[in-house]
Amino acid sequence: MTVLVTGGAGYIGSHMVLALLERDEDVVVVDNLVTGHEWAVPAGATFYKADIADPAALDRVFASHRIDAVMHFAGLIIVPESVRLPLDYYRENTCASGVLIQRALEAGVESFIFSSSAAVYGAPGLEPVKETAPFAPTSPYGTSKLMTEWMLRDVAAVNPGFRYAALRYFNVAGADPEMRAGQSSGPSTHLIKIAAEAATGKRDGIAIYGDDFDTPDGTCVRDYIHVTDLADAHYAALSYLRAGGASMAANCGYGVGYSVRQVVDAVKAVSGVDFRVTQAPRRAGDPAMIVAAPGFAREVLGWTPRLDDLPTIIRHALQWESLLSDRKAREQDAR
Numbered sequence: 001m002t003v004l005v006t007g008g009a010g011y012i013g014s015h016m017v018l019a020l021l022e023r024d025e026d027v028v029v030v031d032n033l034v035t036g037h038e039w040a041v042p043a044g045a046t047f048y049k050a051d052i053a054d055p056a057a058l059d060r061v062f063a064s065h066r067i068d069a070v071m072h073f074a075g076l077i078i079v080p081e082s083v084r085l086p087l088d089y090y091r092e093n094t095c096a097s098g099v100l101i102q103r104a105l106e107a108g109v110e111s112f113i114f115s116s117s118a119a120v121y122g123a124p125g126l127e128p129v130k131e132t133a134p135f136a137p138t139s140p141y142g143t144s145k146l147m148t149e150w151m152l153r154d155v156a157a158v159n160p161g162f163r164y165a166a167l168r169y170f171n172v173a174g175a176d177p178e179m180r181a182g183q184s185s186g187p188s189t190h191l192i193k194i195a196a197e198a199a200t201g202k203r204d205g206i207a208i209y210g211d212d213f214d215t216p217d218g219t220c221v222r223d224y225i226h227v228t229d230l231a232d233a234h235y236a237a238l239s240y241l242r243a244g245g246a247s248m249a250a251n252c253g254y255g256v257g258y259s260v261r262q263v264v265d266a267v268k269a270v271s272g273v274d275f276r277v278t279q280a281p282r283r284a285g286d287p288a289m290i291v292a293a294p295g296f297a298r299e300v301l302g303w304t305p306r307l308d309d310l311p312t313i314i315r316h317a318l319q320w321e322s323l324l325s326d327r328k329a330r331e332q333d334a335r
């Protein structure tokens with residue numbers, strides 16, 4: 001059997017492909033390369049440059065492989081951009097997912113794993129967030145993810161052979177420990193990526209957005225999860241569904257929060273670089289705190305994180321950032 005990974009040329013998708021290949025799965029990648037890079041698709045996977053909103057292209061892929069499971073990472077991910085361009089997010093994240101789900105159903109796919117987000121909860125308050133927390137997305141990005149979860153729920157309700165797992169990511173960061181994959185797509189908006197760029201001299205510093213939140217040091221608190229642990233959680237979800245597990249949604253986080261200031265200090269400590277840090281106003285829509293209540297994924301999926309250590313996440317992010325600089329320098333030399 002074969003696993004189809006959409007968005008396999010992107011950040012999280014490329015780590016997923018590595019995790020699948022390591023477990024001897026046959027992997028097919030579909031990616032439109034709008035934000036991903038073909039070089040990021042790990043060797044060993046069959047790659048199709050195609051859009052998941054194109055039913056004919058999907059049908060060709062499904063007809064050429066015996067695909068029993070889909071892992072769906074393709075989509076747009078920048079929250080402030082989604083506020084500016086809501087229809088782009090509904091088209092690329094929700095409508096395109098509808099096409100993919102429909103073609104997957106037609107092709108007899110039994111297991112569907114979806115990249116959802118803690119953004120479906122909005123601003124949940126200061127307590128760790130359980131899967132049963134109310135949905136209250138505060139951006140079109142979060143709404144576009146929630147709508148796809150609801151499509152999956154409703155489709156699964158009337159198709160007993162089709163089951164899904166929606167994995168709600170907290171703050172994903174880091175890179176493959178062996179440096180075979182990492183975060184390459186720009187523009188960077190995420191804290192650890194930006195701090196790693198500052199530490200490697202790619203930007204002249206970092207701004208902290210807001211220091212007057214209701215948190216211990218006044219800056220926002222997030223739950224940072226290593227991208228390789230996240231890929232492992234997906235593999236656990238795949239095994240769970242293949243073994244007949246019921247459709248479900250699970251948080252993917254460690255249940256430990258770090259403030260923006262703590263993250264910035266940790267990047268300085270791990271890199272040994274004292275880059276410039278400035279204070280800026282709050283970014284629109286940032287909740288004070290989002291930390292997962294992580295028990296469900298561990299209990300139901302049997303997921304065991306291996307890299308749940310902030311300095312390790314940062315070290316891998318920094319190593320990847322340096323590799324990207326080397327790649328760029330080589331490309332410039334070649335020109």
Ligand code: UDP
Pocket residue numbers: 079171189190191192194206207208209210220221222260283286
């Ligand atoms: N952040 C910041 N400076 C930056 C980027 C992010 O202070 O250059 C803060 C941001 O306001 C939020 C936290 O870091 O409080 C995490 O932001 P990120 O965009 O990484 O993830 P989010 O939690 O928004 O999905």
